[in-house]
Amino acid sequence: MSGKTLRVVHYINQFFGQQGGEEKAGIQFLVKDGAVGSAVALQKILGERAEIVATLICGDNYFAENTDKASEEGTRLAAQYKPDLFFAGPAFGAGRYGLACGALCKAVESHLRIPAVTAMSDENPGVDLYSRDTYIVRTERTTLKMAESLNTMVKLAFKLLSKDVTSKLVSQEALGRPSEDGYFPRGVVRNEFVEKTAAERGVDMLLARLRGEEVQSEVPSPDDRNPVPAPAMKKPLHLCEIALVSDGGLVPKDNPHGLRGRGNTVWAAYEIDKFFPQHFSSDDYAVAHTGYFSLHVLQNPNRLIPFDAMRELAQKGVVKLHPFFYSTSGNATAQKTCREMGLDIARSLKEKGGVDGVILTST
Amino acid sequence: MRLEIDSVKIEELTLDERTYLDQRTLHIDPSDLEKRLLEDNRIKSVAFDVVRPGDWTRVVNLIDVIQPRCKISPLLSDFPGWVGKRRIAGSGQTTSLEGCTVALCNHFSRRPYAGIMDSFGRGAELSRYGKMVHLVLDPEPNENVSERDFELAAKTAGLRAAVYLARAAENHRADSTELYDLESITYAKSKLPRVAYCSMLYTPQHDYRGISDPILYGGPVTEMLPTIIHPNEILDGALVNALTIRGMETYSLQNHALIKELYKRHGRDLIFAGVIIYAASLDPSKRDRNALIASSLASNVLHADGILLTKLHGGMPSVDQALVAEACENLGIKSTIFVHLFNRGGSLMEAASLASLPTLHAVINVGHTLDRMHLSRAEKILGGNAQTPIYCADFKQYAGDRQIDIEQYLIAGVHDHIGGSRIVAVDY
Numbered sequence: 011m012s013g014k015t016l017r018v019v020h021y022i023n024q025f026f027g028q029q030g031g032e033e034k035a036g037i038q039f040l041v042k043d044g045a046v047g048s049a050v051a052l053q054k055i056l057g058e059r060a061e062i063v064a065t066l067i068c069g070d071n072y073f074a075e076n077t078d079k080a081s082e083e084g085t086r087l088a089a090q091y092k093p094d095l096f097f098a099g100p101a102f103g104a105g106r107y108g109l110a111c112g113a114l115c116k117a118v119e120s121h122l123r124i125p126a127v128t129a130m131s132d133e134n135p136g137v138d139l140y141s142r143d144t145y146i147v148r149t150e151r152t153t154l155k156m157a158e159s160l161n162t163m164v165k166l167a168f169k170l171l172s173k174d175v176t177s178k179l180v181s182q183e184a185l186g187r188p189s190e191d192g193y194f195p196r197g198v199v200r201n202e203f204v205e206k207t208a209a210e211r212g213v214d215m216l217l218a219r220l221r222g223e224e225v226q227s228e229v230p231s232p233d234d235r236n237p238v239p240a241p242a243m244k245k246p247l248h249l250c251e252i253a254l255v256s257d258g259g260l261v262p263k264d265n266p267h268g269l270r271g272r273g274n275t276v277w278a279a280y281e282i283d284k285f286f287p288q289h290f291s292s293d294d295y296a297v298a299h300t301g302y303f304s305l306h307v308l309q310n311p312n313r314l315i316p317f318d319a320m321r322e323l324a325q326k327g328v329v330k331l332h333p334f335f336y337s338t339s340g341n342a343t344a345q346k347t348c349r350e351m352g353l354d355i356a357r358s359l360k361e362k363g364g365v366d367g368v369i370l371t372s373t
Numbered sequence: 374m375r376l377e378i379d380s381v382k383i384e385e386l387t388l389d390e391r392t393y394l395d396q397r398t399l400h401i402d403p404s405d406l407e408k409r410l411l412e413d414n415r416i417k418s419v420a421f422d423v424v425r426p427g428d429w430t431r432v433v434n435l436i437d438v439i440q441p442r443c444k445i446s447p448l449l450s451d452f453p454g455w456v457g458k459r460r461i462a463g464s465g466q467t468t469s470l471e472g473c474t475v476a477l478c479n480h481f482s483r484r485p486y487a488g489i490m491d492s493f494g495r496g497a498e499l500s501r502y503g504k505m506v507h508l509v510l511d512p513e514p515n516e517n518v519s520e521r522d523f524e525l526a527a528k529t530a531g532l533r534a535a536v537y538l539a540r541a542a543e544n545h546r547a548d549s550t551e552l553y554d555l556e557s558i559t560y561a562k563s564k565l566p567r568v569a570y571c572s573m574l575y576t577p578q579h580d581y582r583g584i585s586d587p588i589l590y591g592g593p594v595t596e597m598l599p600t601i602i603h604p605n606e607i608l609d610g611a612l613v614n615a616l617t618i619r620g621m622e623t624y625s626l627q628n629h630a631l632i633k634e635l636y637k638r639h640g641r642d643l644i645f646a647g648v649i650i651y652a653a654s655l656d657p658s659k660r661d662r663n664a665l666i667a668s669s670l671a672s673n674v675l676h677a678d679g680i681l682l683t684k685l686h687g688g689m690p691s692v693d694q695a696l697v698a699e700a701c702e703n704l705g706i707k708s709t710i711f712v713h714l715f716n717r718g719g720s721l722m723e724a725a726s727l728a729s730l731p732t733l734h735a736v737i738n739v740g741h742t743l744d745r746m747h748l749s750r751a752e753k754i755l756g757g758n759a760q761t762p763i764y765c766a767d768f769k770q771y772a773g774d775r776q777i778d779i780e781q782y783l784i785a786g787v788h789d790h791i792g793g794s795r796i797v798a799v800d801y
Contacts, residue, residue, distance in 0.1 A: 187801065188800070195801065199714055199744075199800060201741050201781070201799075203795055203796060204795050207630055208630070208738075208792040208797075209633070212681050212792060213568070213631075213635065213638060213642075215735050215737060216568060216679045216680075217643065219679065219707040220568075220678055220707055227736045228736055228738040228797060272766050300485075300766075301687065301688050301689060302578050303580055303655060305582070342688060342743070
């Protein structure tokens with residue numbers, strides 16, 4: 011860290027900002043130069059290293075009822091002070107306050123590109139909602155250990171600002187593991203250096219198993235969220251309309267919706283008769299998916315999506331074919347995103363009405 | 374089968390008028406080497422450069438990194454099927470140069486991505502090649518040579534050059550000698566557990582224009598059935614890396630970390646029962662068959678108590694690997710699998726979900742290979758130029774940019790699917 015005093019903006023609610031209790035929970039943003047209310051305690055811990063140049067205060071209800079707008083306002087107010095660091099809370103067990111701290115830190119981190127740190131307790135809903143987006147230090151429910159929490163927040167914030175050549179992280183970030191530095195896991199995977207090679211660790215692990223010992227896998231076991239099969243369609247098949255959905259990345263040649271070959275987050279619906287006429291030319295398609303060998307699909311897209319077979323069945327009156335085909339690309343995309351896309355597609359199918367079943371083809 | 378690898382330390386490579394080794398400096402006559410490489414009429418010319426640690430140089434269009442090696446006996450073959458006649462590799466004496474490599478480029482290839490190697494900055498710090506000297510080969514194709522033909526010509530040239538360099542050290546005293554001989558242990562009497570290694574050699578999912586790369590004794594393996602080979606064969610040039618770099622190079626196979634570790638513990642903690650090789654498949658029924666045959670070989674032929682399984686880069690081969698491991702577990706063989714993680718965001722559990730069959734309790738993770746890092750600007754670029762594209766899934770960038778944002782598996786010598794790295798991915 012250089013000798014320069016860092017500029018800090020601190021966000022607190024109406025109560026910690028000494029504006030009043032629940033009766034003042036509706037107040038809008040107030041900006042005070044310097045440290046005010048509980049920000050004074052934070053300034054004490056920061057000492058000479060950093061100066062709280064502004065304290066932002068906002069009522070919990072106002073924030074909770076206008077989350078997007080309030081996050082934007084707070085970020086704009088903070089930006090005026092050109093901060094190097096942003097703190098919010100601690101919110102401890104206070105739900106609305108926790109949500110505000112999380113939302114504001116998320117907005118500050120993504121728009122101002124500076125480290126933002128807040129703190130709250132396990133059961134605060136802010137943890138569930140924002141622990142992936144910002145650093146949330148773990149606290150008790152009550153304010154008893156305020157100083158301790160502030161200390162952890164400050165330590166973490168300074169680590170986020172520095173590089174450490176001795177860090178075990180390949181990225182050389184000074185950051186410790188969530189358990190070491192007291193924050194909630196952010197749901198990212200990082201590379202660390204370890205003493206033993208993978209070969210040594212692997213042989214050790216296998217020998218331990220052969221001795222009958224319990225071993226600690228380097229990858230946690232899958233959770234038992236077993237997919238529940240959809241119930242069978244109740245109508246006779248010839249009355250059912252079937253839609254085709256695939257994550258094989260088949261798109262028109264120019265990929266108008268910008269599906270990505272890896273880590274894709276978008277899907278698109280195409281009208282089958284236009285997208286895939288009876289007499290198609292394989293030159294008109296592309297595959298936005300880098301995880302499988304796509305030549306066979308490009309030669310004949312029927313190999314990925316059974317347009318031909320379904321059309322034939324529809325002509326014979328065996329089923330009805332939904333006129334739109336839904337395409338996405340599933341390759342190294344986070345499960346959360348996949349679930350969101352799946353729900354989106356399902357919603358869209360429902361809105362179109364009449365769809366009774368879906369054939370999903372993957373690669 | 375007994376293999377002796379005699380290592381000669383090299384500290385400096387220098388282009389000269391004659392090829393010879395003096396002290397630890399290897400003098401190379403580039404015109405003599407080029408003349409030999411041009412015996413292949415697919416190659417028009419070859420550019421040679423030396424890269425030393427600390428040079429602000431970036432090697433791009435990198436397709437392989439090869440340790441210079443040669444066989445001593447004329448009855449034995451160098452990189453059989455590529456350079457020498459097809460003979461079984463893995464026995465006799467091999468001269469090996471330590472501290473230097475042949476870094477092979479192909480600027481003619483239109484594959485979407487190629488490897489990269491920096492001799493400076495963070496890229497060099499993280500790579501096993503960062504402290505070595507390299508002879509960089511950048512061959513130029515003759516007219517009318519197809520892209521694929523030239524890929525094979527370039528690969529052959531790289532391997533030939535590696536043999537050529539090692540020949541210069543043939544009569545020099547070795548700095549160290551390693552012996553690889555499984556027979557040195559009396560198996561029958563041993564009470565030690567028998568451990569097999571199951572090596573996935575290839576995955577066809579990335580086959581360029583539908584053609585598999587040749588890798589084993591000069592030929593492709595995509596359609597092979599699981600079989601057994603001697604570990605010495607892998608250490609001694611039977612196997613080379615595919616035609617692109619994805620967290621693996623020929624150098625890593627020549628110095629196979631897991632095979633070496635099993636040898637180290639052979640007769641002490643375990644009996645190294647043997648190596649099963651197979652290729653991943655795109656066809657579920659073939660996958661199934663591979664798993665059955667591989668597990669049966671482990672159980673009924675190698676009589677293994679335990680098995681270690683490695684895989685190659687990509688998500689799909691995780692399925693092949695997990696099926697083999699599960700089939701082994703079903704036969705009472707304890708397994709440990711090596712996986713790499715490959716999705717950004719999400720948790721460790723999610724990133725490894727393909728490998729997490731409930732029966733597989735023991736997983737080694739060799740790191741998050743798609744993790745990105747920044748490399749700063751190089752002063753000199755070899756194997757291409759400042760406009761050479763550097764692969765990134767999200768945007769276009771070029772070798773000469775002020776900063777390059779690159780996924781680590783494309784930087785030669787950082788990650789290693791076969792156990793050589795000291796990296797592990799952790800939830801943060």
